[in-house]
Each structure stands twice: as structure tokens, then as C-alpha cells.
Amino acid sequence: MRNRRVIPIASIVLSAAVSVFPIVFIFANSFMGSGEIISRYASEILESNAGDFASHGIHFVRFGLLPQKPTLDQYKELLLDSPGYLRMFWNSVLLVVPVLLGQCVLAPLAAYGLENIRWKYKESIFFMYIIVMLMPTQILLVPNFIVAGWLNIRESYLAIILPSLFHPLGVFLIRQQLKNFPKECMEAAALDGAGPWKSYWYIVRPNLHSVVAALAVLLFADNWNIVDQAVVFIKNIYGNPLSVYLGSVVTGDPGMFFAVSVFYLIPALLVFLLGQDYLTEGIALSSLKS
Amino acid sequence: MKKRAKIYWLFLLPSLLGVLLFYAVPFLFSLYYALIDNMGSQRFVGLQNFIDTLSNSLFQSAALNTCIFVGVSVPIGMAVSLFLSLCLQGMKRGRPLATMLLLPLVVPSGTIVYFWKVLLDSNGLLQKWLLQAGVPHEWLAQNSWVMGVLVVVFLWKNVSYNIVLFWSGLNWIPQTYYEQMALEGAGKWRQFTNVTWVYLSPTTFVVLLMSIVNSFKVFKEVYMLYGAYPSPDIYMLQHYMNNQFLSLNMQKLSSAAYILFLVIGMALLVVFYAQKRVTDAYQ
Numbered sequence: 001m002r003n004r005r006v007i008p009i010a011s012i013v014l015s016a017a018v019s020v021f022p023i024v025f026i027f028a029n030s031f032m033g034s035g036e037i038i039s040r041y042a043s044e045i046l047e048s049n050a051g052d053f054a055s056h057g058i059h060f061v062r063f064g065l066l067p068q069k070p071t072l073d074q075y076k077e078l079l080l081d082s083p084g085y086l087r088m089f090w091n092s093v094l095l096v097v098p099v100l101l102g103q104c105v106l107a108p109l110a111a112y113g114l115e116n117i118r119w120k121y122k123e124s125i126f127f128m129y130i131i132v133m134l135m136p137t138q139i140l141l142v143p144n145f146i147v148a149g150w151l152n153i154r155e156s157y158l159a160i161i162l163p164s165l166f167h168p169l170g171v172f173l174i175r176q177q178l179k180n181f182p183k184e185c186m187e188a189a190a191l192d193g194a195g196p197w198k199s200y201w202y203i204v205r206p207n208l209h210s211v212v213a214a215l216a217v218l219l220f221a222d223n224w225n226i227v228d229q230a231v232v233f234i235k236n237i238y239g240n241p242l243s244v245y246l247g248s249v250v251t252g253d254p255g256m257f258f259a260v261s262v263f264y265l266i267p268a269l270l271v272f273l274l275g276q277d278y279l280t281e282g283i284a285l286s287s288l289k290s
Numbered sequence: 291m292k293k294r295a296k297i298y299w300l301f302l303l304p305s306l307l308g309v310l311l312f313y314a315v316p317f318l319f320s321l322y323y324a325l326i327d328n329m330g331s332q333r334f335v336g337l338q339n340f341i342d343t344l345s346n347s348l349f350q351s352a353a354l355n356t357c358i359f360v361g362v363s364v365p366i367g368m369a370v371s372l373f374l375s376l377c378l379q380g381m382k383r384g385r386p387l388a389t390m391l392l393l394p395l396v397v398p399s400g401t402i403v404y405f406w407k408v409l410l411d412s413n414g415l416l417q418k419w420l421l422q423a424g425v426p427h428e429w430l431a432q433n434s435w436v437m438g439v440l441v442v443v444f445l446w447k448n449v450s451y452n453i454v455l456f457w458s459g460l461n462w463i464p465q466t467y468y469e470q471m472a473l474e475g476a477g478k479w480r481q482f483t484n485v486t487w488v489y490l491s492p493t494t495f496v497v498l499l500m501s502i503v504n505s506f507k508v509f510k511e512v513y514m515l516y517g518a519y520p521s522p523d524i525y526m527l528q529h530y531m532n533n534q535f536l537s538l539n540m541q542k543l544s545s546a547a548y549i550l551f552l553v554i555g556m557a558l559l560v561v562f563y564a565q566k567r568v569t570d571a572y573q
Contacts, residue, residue: 005380008380008381009381011373011374011377012374012381012387013387015391017390019446022402022405022406023393023397023402025402025408026402026404041404041407043411043412053418053422055421055427056427058412059413060414060421061415061418106304109305110301110304113298113299113301113303114298114301114302116295117295117302128309128314131558132309133503134503134554134558135503135551135554136507136528138509138527138528138531138532138547138550139317139547140313141531141535142316142317142544143313143314143320144312144313145535145543146319146323150316163313166308166311166312168309171305195297197297200301217396221395221396224396225398225400225510227399227400227509228510231513231518232536243399245400246400246401246514247400247514250404257404258404261404262401264398264400264401265398265401268396269396271396272393272395279392279454280454280457280458283454283455283458
């Protein structure tokens with residue numbers, strides 16, 4: 001009996017460690033000075049790292065979690081002396097917030113409407129939503145790109161925000177949840193004279209909190225990590241969200257990378273810690289009935 | 291009552307118009323772009339663009355690399371996440387560990403790219419260890435394992451998404467089914483095959499569908515690690531498409547999108563059909 005319990009527990013503990021370790025590494029290294037970061041991880045053999053293992057003219061990394069001289073210099077520089085990074089962080093905010101707010105308002109309304117419409121072909125509308133949801137970003141970028149041309153917004157963030165606002169994931173998740181909503185409640189409300197709007201606001205909406213919260217976490221995770229759309233639509237380098245620019249920081253400004261990363265990670269971690277309970281609760285019934 | 295039902299259209303309308311305007315209509319319209327010769331003369335050329343795209347060697351190798359990546363990462367990702375979800379199911383005080391397991395879901399790909407470099411790059415920790423263990427440098431420098439690196443980096447982030455889905459599927463299975471089986475004297479393995487596997491199969495199909503879509507998101511990891519122009523070993527359809535955007539070649543772009551759409555559409559049909567067969571078999 002004991003042996004049986006050991007394998008699952010060991011696997012979970014090991015995987016949890018693997019999941020968290022890269023994040024711990026980033027946090028720990030953010031307290032190193034930029035000189036130490038470069039001497040540890042550069043592939044060139046430098047004066048400062050000549051003692052490390054090297055072979056074939058390549059300096060190999062000196063992996064470490066504990067800074068030799070812990071310092072907050074990187075953070076100071078980031079917050080007081082790096083308008084570029086702060087601006088790109090703000091760009092990310094500008095790209096995420098409208099999508100999040102818009103989806104959390106529009107998707108429940110649409111799911112509620114779709115669930116109550118009586119039309120022979122309404123399931124084909126839902127089928128269209130599912131097909132769009134199951135297509136990779138690269139396919140969806142083609143229609144997005146064409147519309148952005150029609151509306152003449154290719155140079156603006158709207159080219160990214162507007163399509164994301166209408167991405168069908170939200171309607172899908174919430175409709176699955178609504179299918180389990182007791183019909184009797186709605187009927188009782190209708191008998192009491194509540195119209196569709198009143199029953200939505202007082203009966204349906206309060207019951208959708210956890211699925212909407214789950215949706216918000218998923219949308220935040222996806223849009224805070226936006227890359228593909230930004231690469232296609234954003235031409236000006238300082239117009240990029242930080243999620244895209246971090247790739248260039250590794251080679252361009254390695255000393256700053258860890259502090260910038262932590263700075264960008266914190267909002268994501270907060271959203272996750274606030275919303276993780278809803279994540280499993282809110283999606284609970286929805287995944288089963290598609 | 292009739293009038294009341296019509297009002298519900300108003301609730302749906304904003305979203306429906308958005309989906310039609312930003313996705314469905316322009317996608318149908320792009321079929322027109324795929325069938326003409328160029329944006330100037332707009333002469334109808336039939337399937338010529340499709341033939342050109344399919345015979346383009348860059349497109350072929352990109353498609354092959356994408357197939358390899360999807361074929362490797364989807365099954366491994368599903369197996370790992372199913373196994374971990376089952377382990378979690380049996381744990382009573384697993385909550386903090388589960389939180390740690392799900393954490394990668396929200397971590398932006400760019401923020402930990404330096405970790406992967408330090409671990410897996412040509413001067414990274416792994417190579418250092420292998421060299422010190424006596425593996426010849428020439429062999430390591432061949433660089434043919436870059437696809438493997440991608441699979442690891444991708445799975446680290448995306449297994450958590452599957453765990454969320456599997457886990458909620460598992461929580462939905464009534465505990466009494468297990469108690470019933472236990473009363474009948476069934477062992478763990480029979481409980482798994484007769485209860486878990488049966489009631490988890492709809493979830494498994496959802497996970498499969500989502501895994502296929504999500505596997506295209508590896509573009510983020512490739513872009514972070516290798517920039518816009520990675521080595522030919524990992525040049526995928528995502529890069530091919532991106533280059534057509536940059537050169538504004540609507541003909542190549544639309545025809546490639548339609549080819550991809552048809553292939554994925556067929557894969558979805560197969561999965562939907564299999565799901566129907568499986569659920570029918572259990573009923």
C-alpha cells in the first residue's frame with residue numbers, strides 16, 4: 001500500500017518543482033548586478049569569467065541562484081531610468097485591459113442570448129463559434145489582417161484589440177455553463193413578470209461569477225503573452241508590448257533581463273493567485289458537454 | 291411569448307456581428323484573394339495559387355516541421371497531463387502542489403527565455419555537463435536537437451492548460467461510482483478502466499482539440515528563443531505565414547491559410563467522429 005502512494009506523490013512533487021524552478025531562477029537572478037549576470041552567462045571568455053569552464057573558445061555558464069553581491073540596482077534602473085521598458089509595459093496594459101473588460105461584458109450577454117433564442121439553425125451559429133475557436137492564431141490573423149485593411153486600422157492597436165474582443169472562447173465557456181442552469185428559475189422569474197433583461201441581471205449574471213473569473217484568467221494569460229499578432233501588426237519597436245520585446249533583451253541588454261522579467265511577471269502572478277480557484281471551478285462542467 | 295424570444299437576439303447581436311465582421315466574412319473573402327493572380331489585375335487563376343503554395347519547397351519543409359512538432363508534442367503533453375491529473379486526484383492535501391503545477395499557465399513565454407538559454411543553449415548547463423561527462427564537442431555542435439528543445443520548452447508552459455481541463459473532468463465524476471466499484475471488489479486498475487476512462491473520454495476529446503490549437507502557440511517560444519528567422523530545422527508554418535504578412539503577399543497568404551484550414555478542419559472532423567463513436571459505444 002505504501003509503495004502505491006509513493007509514485008504519484010513523487011511525480012507531483014517533482015513536476016511541481018520543475019514548474020516553479022524557472023520562476024525561482026528568474027527571481028533570484030534579478031538581484032545580481034549586471035556585471036555578474038554577464039560574466040556568468042556570456043558565451044565569450046571575458047576577464048571576469050576566465051576561471052570558469054571553457055572549451056573550444058566558448059565560455060560555459062556558471063549556473064547559480066545566489067547572487068555574490070545582492071543588489072537592487074537593476075530594479076532602480078528599471079523604475080527610474082528606463083522609459084523604454086516602462087512604455088512597453090504600458091503598451092501591454094493598453095492591449096490587455098480593453099479585451100478583458102469587453103469580453104467579460106459581451107460574452108455572458110451573447111451566451112445568454114444564444115441559449116434563449118428560438119431558431120431552428122441557432123446551433124449552426126454556435127458551431128461557427130467553435131470552429132473559429134479551434135483555429136490557430138496564424139489562420140485567424142488572415143481575416144484580422146484583411147478587416148484591419150478595410151477599416152484602415154493596420155497601424156493601430158485596434159487591429160489587435162477588436163478581433164480579440166470577439167474571440168469566441170468566452171461565449172463557448174459561458175454557454176456550456178448556462179446549459180446547466182436550472183430552467184425552472186427562469187420560468188419562475190418570467191411568471192413574476194421579469195423581462196429578459198431583468199432575469200439576466202438579477203438571476204443569471206450573479207451565477208456566472210466563477211466562469212467569468214476563469215475566463216478573465218485565461219484571457220489575461222493569453223493576451224499578456226501576446227506575440228504573434230504584435231509581430232504582424234506593430235512596426236515601431238517601441239510600440240511593442242513587453243511580451244515581444246523581452247526576446248531582444250536577452251541579447252541586447254542581458255544585465256537588465258531578470259529585473260524586467262520579474263516586473264512583467266508580477267501582474268500575471270497576481271491575477272493567477274486571485275483567480276486560480278475559479279479556474280478549476282468555472283471550467284468544471286463546461287469541458288464535458290461540447 | 292413570441293416577441294420575448296426575439297429580444298434575445300439583441301443580447302447576441304454585438305458578439306455575432308463582431309465574429310462575422312472580424313473572422314467569418316473576411317475569411318470567406320480571402321478565398322477570392324486565393325483565386326486571383328495579384329491585387330492589381332485581379333485576374334481569376336483558379337487553383338494556381340494553391341498549386342504554387344503546395345509545391346513551394348519552403349512551404350513543404352515548414353509543413354513537415356509543424357507536423358513533426360504537433361505529432362510529438364500533442365501526445366506527450368496529453369499523456370503527461372493525464373498522468374499528473376490522476377495523481378492529483380488521489381491526493382488529499384494536494385492544493386498547494388496543484389497551484390505550483392498550474393503556475394506556468396500565466397507565465398509569459400518571454401519572461402523565462404533566459405532560463406532556457408542558460409539551460410539549453412550551446413554554452414548552456416546541459417552541454418557543459420555532457421562535455422564534462424566526455425561527450426565529444428563535435429557531436430554536440432551538430433545542433434540537430436533544437437526541435438527537442440522546443441518540445442521541452444513548449445510542454446513546460448502548456449501541460450498546465452491540459453491539467454486544468456482534465457482535473458475539472460475528473461472532479462465531475464461522482465465519487466459514488468468509485469465506491470460502487472470498490473464494493474464490488476474492483477482494484478485500482480479496474481476502477482480506472484471502468485469508471486475514470488469512460489467518464490473522462492469527453493474531456494479527453496476536448497483536451498485533444500485544444501492541444502492541437504495550442505500546439506501552434508509554440509511560435510511564441512520559437513520567436514523568443516531564436517527570433518524571427520530560426521534555423522531551417524524549426525522553420526514552421528507560422529513563420530511561413532508571417533513572412534507572407536510582411537511581404538503583403540495576399541495570394542500566398544490566403545492560399546496557405548485555406549490549405550491549413552482544410553487540413554485542420556479534416557483533423558477536427560476525424561476527432562468529432564471518433565468522439566461520437568466512443569460515446570455511442572458506451573451508451
